[in-house]
Amino acid sequence: MTIGRRAIAVLSATLVAGLALAGCSSSTSGTGTPSESTTPGSSESSESSATQTAGGFPADSVIGVSLPWLGTQNWAEGLDEFTAQIKAAGMTPLVQQADNKVPQQQSQIEAMIERGAKVIVVAPIDGSQLGTVLEKAKAAGIVVIGYDRLIQNTEAIDAVVQYGSVEIGRVQGQALLDGLKARKGDGPYNIELFGGGPADPNAPNFFQGAMEILQPKIDDGTLKVVSGQTTFEQAATLDWDNAKAQARMDTLLSGFYADKEIDGVLSPNDGIARAILTAAAQAGKDEPVVDGLDAENESIVSIWEGHQYETTDKPTKALVSATMELVIASQKGEPWAEPTGKADNGKIEVPLYELTPVAVTKENAKEVYANDPARLALLK
Amino acid sequence: MKKIKESLAGDLHQIAMVLAVAAALIVFQVINDGRMITSSNLQNIISGNAYVFTISIGMVMVIILGQIDLSVGSVAGFVGMVTAITATDWGWPWWVAVLAGLACGALIGAWQGFWLAKMGIPGFISTLAGMMIFRGLVIWISHSISKPAPRELEWFGAGSLPDWGREATGLNLPTVALGLLGAAAVVVSQVRASARRREENSRHVPVWPTVVRTAFVIAAIGYFTYLFASGNPGTSFPVPGLIVVVLVIFYHVLTQHSRLGRHIYAVGGNKAAAALTGVNVDRTYFFAMLNVALLAAVAGVMFIGRSTAAGPSDGTGWELDVIAAVFIGGAAVSGGVGTVLATIVGGLFMAILNNGLQLAGISADRTQVIKGLVLLAAVAIDVMSKRQGRPSIIGRFMRGSRAAGTPEGPAVTLPVAGPEVFAEANKAAVQPARGGETA
Numbered sequence: 001m002t003i004g005r006r007a008i009a010v011l012s013a014t015l016v017a018g019l020a021l022a023g024c025s026s027s028t029s030g031t032g033t034p035s036e037s038t039t040p041g042s043s044e045s046s047e048s049s050a051t052q053t054a055g056g057f058p059a060d061s062v063i064g065v066s067l068p069w070l071g072t073q074n075w076a077e078g079l080d081e082f083t084a085q086i087k088a089a090g091m092t093p094l095v096q097q098a099d100n101k102v103p104q105q106q107s108q109i110e111a112m113i114e115r116g117a118k119v120i121v122v123a124p125i126d127g128s129q130l131g132t133v134l135e136k137a138k139a140a141g142i143v144v145i146g147y148d149r150l151i152q153n154t155e156a157i158d159a160v161v162q163y164g165s166v167e168i169g170r171v172q173g174q175a176l177l178d179g180l181k182a183r184k185g186d187g188p189y190n191i192e193l194f195g196g197g198p199a200d201p202n203a204p205n206f207f208q209g210a211m212e213i214l215q216p217k218i219d220d221g222t223l224k225v226v227s228g229q230t231t232f233e234q235a236a237t238l239d240w241d242n243a244k245a246q247a248r249m250d251t252l253l254s255g256f257y258a259d260k261e262i263d264g265v266l267s268p269n270d271g272i273a274r275a276i277l278t279a280a281a282q283a284g285k286d287e288p289v290v291d292g293l294d295a296e297n298e299s300i301v302s303i304w305e306g307h308q309y310e311t312t313d314k315p316t317k318a319l320v321s322a323t324m325e326l327v328i329a330s331q332k333g334e335p336w337a338e339p340t341g342k343a344d345n346g347k348i349e350v351p352l353y354e355l356t357p358v359a360v361t362k363e364n365a366k367e368v369y370a371n372d373p374a375r376l377a378l379l380k
Numbered sequence: 381m382k383k384i385k386e387s388l389a390g391d392l393h394q395i396a397m398v399l400a401v402a403a404a405l406i407v408f409q410v411i412n413d414g415r416m417i418t419s420s421n422l423q424n425i426i427s428g429n430a431y432v433f434t435i436s437i438g439m440v441m442v443i444i445l446g447q448i449d450l451s452v453g454s455v456a457g458f459v460g461m462v463t464a465i466t467a468t469d470w471g472w473p474w475w476v477a478v479l480a481g482l483a484c485g486a487l488i489g490a491w492q493g494f495w496l497a498k499m500g501i502p503g504f505i506s507t508l509a510g511m512m513i514f515r516g517l518v519i520w521i522s523h524s525i526s527k528p529a530p531r532e533l534e535w536f537g538a539g540s541l542p543d544w545g546r547e548a549t550g551l552n553l554p555t556v557a558l559g560l561l562g563a564a565a566v567v568v569s570q571v572r573a574s575a576r577r578r579e580e581n582s583r584h585v586p587v588w589p590t591v592v593r594t595a596f597v598i599a600a601i602g603y604f605t606y607l608f609a610s611g612n613p614g615t616s617f618p619v620p621g622l623i624v625v626v627l628v629i630f631y632h633v634l635t636q637h638s639r640l641g642r643h644i645y646a647v648g649g650n651k652a653a654a655a656l657t658g659v660n661v662d663r664t665y666f667f668a669m670l671n672v673a674l675l676a677a678v679a680g681v682m683f684i685g686r687s688t689a690a691g692p693s694d695g696t697g698w699e700l701d702v703i704a705a706v707f708i709g710g711a712a713v714s715g716g717v718g719t720v721l722a723t724i725v726g727g728l729f730m731a732i733l734n735n736g737l738q739l740a741g742i743s744a745d746r747t748q749v750i751k752g753l754v755l756l757a758a759v760a761i762d763v764m765s766k767r768q769g770r771p772s773i774i775g776r777f778m779r780g781s782r783a784a785g786t787p788e789g790p791a792v793t794l795p796v797a798g799p800e801v802f803a804e805a806n807k808a809a810v811q812p813a814r815g816g817e818t819a
Contacts, residue, residue: 002574070745099744101697102687104734107428111738114421115412128526132538139612153528153689198524199691233523239693246784 022311024183028119056333057118057348062092063327064112064120065147069100069169072240072271073296077316078147082121085324091331104127109133119143121328127201128346129155143330147323150201150346159339161323163314164354165202169209170264171359172291177213179289179309180264180360185220189263191288194276195232196268197240206268206293207232214266223264226256237272245272257285262287270299273308295360300369300378302361313358313368322353400758402727408736415739419611422604423618427538427686429731430620431456431679433724435698436705437624437631438672440723443706444635444648445665446715447503449672450699451510456680457695458514459485463681464527464690474530478681485677488514488672497665507669511699519692526691527686536623537685541616551609552616559605564600570594620682624724627675632720643787644668649716704751705730708758730754 065082067075079095086093098105102125112120112135120142124130127150134144144151146160180189182256191367193210196203211230217223218230219292229252237245253262262280265288267273273292280288287307292299295313296369302308329336339351360368369375411417435452441447463481466472472480489509495506499525545553548736574590635641643664646654655661680697684690712716733754737747 002627058447094741096738096741096743097745099748101744102694103428103431103683104693104744106686107424107735108738108744110428111735114415114418114424114739115741126526126689126691126693128528128689130646132534132686152526154668199526199693218535236524247465311675 004166012258027198052214056331057333059090060092061118062094062112062115064109064115064117065093065095065096066105066108066112066120066122067095068105068123068125070097072294074294074316078123078320081316081320082323085320086327089328089331091327098125100125102126106130106133109137113137113140113142117142119145119330121145121147121323121327122151123147124149124151126199127151130154131156134188143327145323145326145351146350148202148319150242150343152201153347154345155347157345157348157350158343159326159336159351160343161319161326162202162355163319163357165205166209166212166265167354167358168202168293168312168314169206169211170213171209171357172206172268172293172310173210173213175291175310175312175359175361176210176264176266176289177217179291183309184263189223189265190226190257190260190268192227192249192262193225193230193235193266194245194248194268194272195235195238196237196272198236198238200215200240202242203236203268204232207235210266216249226260226262227252227283235266235278237268240269240271242271242275246275246279249276250283250307253279253285257283261286262288267292269293270296270308270311273299273311274302277302277307295375297375297378300360300365300375303360304365304379310359310361313360314355315372317362318355326353327356344364382534398725401725401732404729404732404736408732408739410532412736412739416736417607419615421735422607423611423615423621425728425731425735426621426624427618428735429727430537430618430624431683431698432701432705433624433727434627434679434682435672435676435702436723436727437627437720438668438675438707439702440706440709440711440718440720441631441635441644442503442672443669443703443711443713444644444715444718446648446651447496447665447668448703449492449503449507449510449669451488451507451514452672452676452679452702453695453698454511454514454518455485455488455673455676455695456487456683457518457565457690457693457699458680460529460680460684460690460694461522461692462469463533464529464684465521467530468527474532478533481681482674482677485674485680487704487737488671488677489673490666492673493666493669496669497662497797501713503669515696518694519620522690522692524692526689529687529689529691533681533685535619535685537620537682537687539619539685541622543614543616546613551606552611553609555609555616556605558617558622559601559609562605565603566594566597566601569728575662620686622728623678627678628653628724635720640664640667645716701730702727704755708755710762726758729758 002007008223024233036172047280065079065086070076070079075097079097079348082095083093086095094115094117096108096112105122105125109120109122109130113133113136120137122130122134122144124146127146130151131154134154137144138156146157146162147296148162150162150165151157158193176191180187180191191214193207193214193257195207198204205294214223218225233263247267248259262285265273267276268289270292271294273290276290277287280286289309292308292311293314295311295315299308299311305310327335336351337353340354343352344350358368365379369379405416415421431442435456439449439452459481462484463477466480467474467477491508492503495501496511497508499506518739524626541552541554543552545556570590570593574587608615635644643654643659646657646659647661651661680695687694697775705727706718706723707713707726708729709718709723711723730751733751734747737750742750
């Protein structure tokens with residue numbers, strides 16, 4: 001009896017909190033409702049247009065883009081490039097980043113649904129953790145496109161636009177071999193392997209692609225992984241964190257290279273490549289041959305000055321343009337171009353639109369960036 | 381006029397905090413062209429932050445004790461991963477996997493409680509260790525790879541109640557039933573409180589403030605019930621929200637109306653005095669640490685349900701969101717002060733802020749800056765208000781709910797003020813020079 005009374009009192013107190021919420025909502029919803037019914041991009045109309053998506057949508061519709069964070073240059077470029085290209089196409093950009101926090105990205109995508117986005121482009125932080133929110137987007141008739149990373153563990157994905165991730169790994173592996181030949185004379189060579197963030201579904205693919213090239217050379221003795229750490233789990237860098245990679249490199253150098261030289265290191269991206277070079281310099285070692293990914297400014301300068309050997313460029317502009325082709329086709333109600341392949345995401349076969357990456361070294365840098373004034377300016 | 385003011389005194393304090401939440405909602409409703417207070421957006425706010433609300437219920441009890449738990453994020457991530465692995469890789473039925481996960485949470489809590497209560501390691505250190513241990517274990521057992529969660533868990537993390545009555549009425553009837561239940565509870569409690577007030581207070585107390593307040597609350601419940609019940613077909617008041625409501629009721633009763641609750645406030649107010657009066661300090665510490673880990677486990681399971689997978693970095697930084705909610709809710713770093721209800725309002729305020737900024741297209745970096753400034757401002761206002769000798773605005777918010785109009789009735793303020801009075805009285809007994817803080 002007393003418990004019952006207490007529970008009731010508690011409940012009432014909880015609900016008192018709702019008092020002012022309602023007080024204000026009832027006064028403001030009056031202004032909110034008319035604008036909702038007149039704004040084409042409101043959530044109400046997006047749901048009713050679920051079947052109309054095939055027939056296109058208004059040219060000024062909101063296009064949502066959810067990027068993982070701005071911690072590396074390619075995402076910052078993606079943010080600018082998406083904003084510019086969506087504007088150029090006459091649509092309304094809603095480009096956001098989620099600070100590398102999964103819950104933040106989930107609620108961000110929900111907010112885009114609320115804003116009445118017609119297409120949501122998602123570069124996931126963790127490709128398998130967006131199931132329920134993307135299904136909500138699908139239920140609202142929104143086209144969902146994965147950008148740069150595969151989206152797994154859900155049916156609610158229409159296509160993924162990315163650079164072939166296994167292919168990127170092959171380019172990186174080949175660049176490492178070429179660099180060793182060019183800079184370190186004849187083998188055998190001592191090398192170490194680094195992988196990307198394990199939560200990023202592309203990272204194991206990069207590693208797999210690189211190992212397709214490197215494994216035969218390891219087997220025939222041309223390459224020697226001195227630490228013996230050759231699996232992706234051992235080589236992975238949690239969250240693509242440069243500091244963690246640098247710490248691992250420090251450890252490897254002090255643990256295995258006290259009396260040896262290190263000739264090359266497989267690096268999954270530019271930030272980690274520079275961390276590896278820093279660690280080697282601090283340990284007083286000769287610069288190893290290091291590949292990279294993303295063509296960050298700092299790495300292009302490093303390549304031009306002869307430190308980092310290569311970066312695998314997957315130009316953000318081309319990737320955004322390829323994504324926008326799909327968005328614009330959806331807006332006009334036209335069918336999409338044929339995908340270049342399919343990938344099993346654990347639930348369905350996702351159509352893939354894959355672009356081919358470019359290996360950039362000091363030798364071909366001027367050529368590759370002939371039409372990219374920002375990067376060309378770095379080459380001097 | 382004076383009489384009216386007096387009879388509303390308690391309510392004014394409540395209204396101060398609720399006004400902050402209301403102001404945020406109004407501002408964002410205007411900025412976002414009416415997209416803020418919609419059925420689906422409110423569902424998003426609740427489902428998307430249920431994990432923070434859940435953990436903060438346990439955290440406020442730890443903070444009242446003058447301790448802190450930094451490991452809750454790692455524990456939630458670990459439990460989520462255990463649940464996903466046992467269900468997906470080992471083929472355990474989903475509910476067995478969930479029970480295994482919760483059992484892990486309880487064990488971890490017992491571990492943390494052991495180091496604090498039995499070994500006397502400060503919570504800050506023992507849980508900092510726990511934060512590293514359990515983050516490492518998540519990565520270890522998962523090999524840094526995300527694991528799909530059983531689909532049944534989606535109901536707990538993002539689900540809706542059964543959509544009964546939609547075709548006939550256009551409303552989700554289970555949500556309507558919840559709303560009616562809430563409204564009935566309010567009427568009963570207000571009638572009782574009013575009767576008690578008359579009994580305890582010889583002075584004439586007008587009835588109309590109670591009537592007006594009850595009418596407002598009923599209107600609010602009615603409006604929100606309608607909003608949640610009339611959303612898209614298949615949606616209702618979200619299941620994670622319902623879980624949070626049940627937990628809030630349970631823990632409010634536990635902290636305000638049980639002996640254990642009084643012990644928590646007593647130990648937080650003055651540990652030595654509490655021990656002298658026979659409170660088992662170690663057991664109180666142990667319980668609070670075990671409890672917060674268990675709630676972190678519940679949050680971890682809800683989160684993997686919503687995410688459809690458990691990831692190696694799940695829970696990173698959650699402890700900070702939770703601690704922010706607790707302090708915005710008016711808890712004191714020195715311990716002894718704080719309530720479950722005010723903490724939830726604090727968490728709700730942060731959630732609304734985050735959601736409103738996202739709707740407006742403000743990106744996460746700027747949102748972080750704004751949230752940081754708001755945390756600082758909220759606590760600064762609270763501290764200044766205390767310094768001027770007035771009770772904390774936020775801290776007073778929920779406390780006044782039953783003392784309304786009768787500030788001099790000791791029996792009425794007992795539910796919350798009781799433990800503090802108790803603690804302060806003990807403080808006075810041990811340190812006579814410092815007595816008289818009770819206000």
